[in-house]
Amino acid sequence: MRQALRILFIYLIIIGLAYAMLYFIPLKFLPQSLNFSNPDLITNQQDSFEIISLLKQDSLLIEPEDTLVVAPVKEDTVIVANFLSCPSKFLSQLKLFHDKLSNAHKHKEVVRILHFGDSQIEGDRITEHLRERFQERFGGSGPGLNCILDPQRMNPSVWLDNNDNWQLESIYDRNRDKSRNTYGLLGQYALIDTALVGEFKISKSPWAEPHAKNYQRIKLFLAPHSDSVIIKGSIKNTEVINDTLPLSSNLTEINWLFSQVSPSILFQIKSNKEVAVLGVALDSISGVAVDNIALRGQSSPLLHRTNADLFKAMGEQLNIGMIILQYGTNIIPTETSNYGFYRKILAKQFDLLTEYLPDVPVLFVGVADAAKSIDGQTESYKHLVDLRNTQKELALQYDFAYFDLYEAMGGAGSIVKWTEEEPPLALTDYVHFSRKGGEKAAEYLVTALWKHFDDLYQMNDSTFVPLDSLQLWKN
Structure with missing residues (x-):
């Protein structure tokens, strides 16, 4: 009898301890918190690798649902005109941006707009027309910031030639060398290997918009380099540049100002160690520059893959006045009722952008x-409205302006009509714009911006006198 009582007593103690552990030490594993793949998430085979790649490579961006902190909805006045929604903070930034543009000539400075986007x-589709309209209104000229290599001859705004000693490194290349980590604003760079002579030539493009054809100031950006670098430049076989740069652990900017408009220059770069050229800016002395930064096949600017120090340093040197982000093309084939995964990817990029380039209107x-x-x-x-709403809600949450291109071009079915126009405004893939369509899309955006400018100052366009870029060079 005593033995039975002892067993019962021990049994009760074990049950009590187990209950106490469950009560005071909550179990972290909850089956309902597991996130299984949605079989309907990826419906297009061509784009499936892209989305899977985003989810795998950017796994740090995807937080479990039960750890997501939802920001409270804030009260704000959003001004909407011509499909452009502007929160109050953005409007304050826009006024400062307009003031910088209006005074750029007086201060002899170039104010930049960075246009990031996908294919x-x-x-330069869309961007070339934005650039022309801004330079018409606020002065300035030149095609802006570019990679020195254009192997596919895709850029109509500047003519670039190079010898075969260069290697193009792109941030979206799955086979990229991750050890270098020297990506700056452009998301790509041109690499010249040890002891080789890298040549590239810059010339005015006959296909450029009128203002983009003319440049007078050239800035070259080099990544940190571990040996001295020799840079030479020639115009019609006459040497006009012969510089030797010491080794540097920081971003190096070389700045040349030419009396000749749009000089055709052959550059030569040589070093005993490899050299990465992050980009070249072709601008006027003052006014506005608009840079095209296109990342084919990407759903975001991939800022987490850039070198933060180089990105910030280039931003400081380039006097950035506004940023335009244009993404979503590569998410279109992903049909789902929940774009939470894409929202998280964009949110991480928005966080980095506001960290790298603070107080710049987006x-x-x-x-x-x-x-x-x-x-x-x-x-x-049919799901484009859901994708559009996801983008818009997040943009406004970050105090970014949002331009509703989907509605501006006519909403559902408009891409078919654009394709049937003569000349066509869109390609037969029913996704991408033609050059003419890019011009129309740019006109929609410019009209909306001009409207907000005018409403801010309660004045019309006649108040702003476009500056002839040639007049700037005579000062």
């Missing part, structure tokens, strides 16, 4: 209409 803006250009063939009929993707 929708590749080859304008997000939303996804355009796109279509696919369904049972022999070409129809717009």
Whole structure:
């Protein structure tokens, strides 16, 4: 009998201890917190690798749902005009930006606009027309910041030639050398190997917009280099540049000002160690510059892959007045009722952007209409509104402006109409714009910006006198 009582007593103690552990030490494993892949998340084989790659390579960006901190909805006045939604903070920044543009000539400075985007803006599409309209209104000229290599001849705004000693490194290349980590603002750079002579030539492009054809100031940006670098430049076989740069652990900027408008210059770069050229800026003496930074096949600017110090340093040297982000093309084939994964990826990029370039106004250009063939009929993707809403809500949450390109071009079905126009405004893939379509999209955005400028100052366009870029060079 005593033995039975002892067993019962021990049994009760064990049950009590187990209950206490469950009560005071909550179990972290909860089956309902597991996130299994949605089989409907990826429906397009061509783009499936891209989305899977985003989820794997950017795994640090994807937080478990139960750890997501949802920011409280803040009260704000959002001014909407011509499909451009502007929160109050952005409008304050926009006024300061306008003041910088209006005084650029007086201060003899160049104020820059960075236009980041995917293949929708590749080859300077859309950007070239934004640049021309801004330079018409606020002065300035030149094609802006570019990579010195253009192997596919996609940029109509500047003519670039090079010898075969260069290697192009792109941030979106899956086979990129991750050990170097020397990506700056452009997300790509030109690499010349040890003891080789790298040559590249810059010339005015006959296909450039009128203002973009003319440049007079050239800035070359080099990544940190472990040996001295010799840079030579020639115009029609006459040497005009012969500089030797010491080794440097920081960003190096070389700045040349030419009396000749749009000189055609052959550069030679040589060092006993490899040299990475991060970009070349072709500008006027003052006014506005608009830079095209296109990352083909990407859903975000991939800022987490850049070198933060180089990115910030280039930003400080380039006097950035505004940033335009234009992404979404590569998410279009992903049909899902929940774009939370994309929201998180964008949010991480927005955080980095506001860290790297603080107090710079950001304008997000939303996804355009796109279509696919369904049972022999070409129809717009029905989920584009959900994707658009995700972009817009997040942009406004970060006090970015949002331009609704989807609605501006006519909403559902508009891409089909654009393709049927003569000349066509869109390509037959029913996703990308033609050059003419890029011009129309740029005009929509410029009209909206001008409207907000005018409402801020309660004055019309006649108040602003466009500066002839040639007049700037005579000062």
